[in-house]
Amino acid sequence: MNVQVIMRDGAPEYAVLPWDDYQALLNAVGRPAAAPPPVTPVAAPPKFSELTVLREAQGMSLEALSRSVGISPAYLGLIETGERDPDAAIRRALARALGLSGWGDDA
Structure with a gap:
């Protein structure tokens, strides 16, 4: 045994x-x-391509979310369009601000 x-x-x-x-x-x-x-089964975290929909579903403006995350609205816009990939700290801040799990370390 x-x-x-x-x-x-x-x-x-x-x-x-x-x-x-x-x-x-x-x-x-x-x-x-x-x-x-x-x-x-473990649910997959939402994709960053869904960030705009997630933000709007919570009634948050681009400016409000970017302010709560600590980045510029322009940079958040680049993340939402897929032109930038946020680092781990920004992923954690976005997850906290939107009440999500799964963006803590690997997205």
Whole structure:
């Protein structure tokens, strides 16, 4: 059996083992096999080409969003048209201002 032990403060806290080994343990103690946990799909973050639609859906002007992000309206316009790719700090600020997730590190 291949078990990984996760320690905290020098004491074992969790044991992690392969699914087949877990099923064998259940079978050994007379319990029915467990169904695998459901896989929850992760939604893809919105694309920057949707930035204008996202901004307008929240009733924000180009000027208001650019001010809240700390960039010029002209630069935000270039991001919205796809002429500029924002760096990680601007992506995080845009995500915060628009209440989005997924633009934190990689867009």
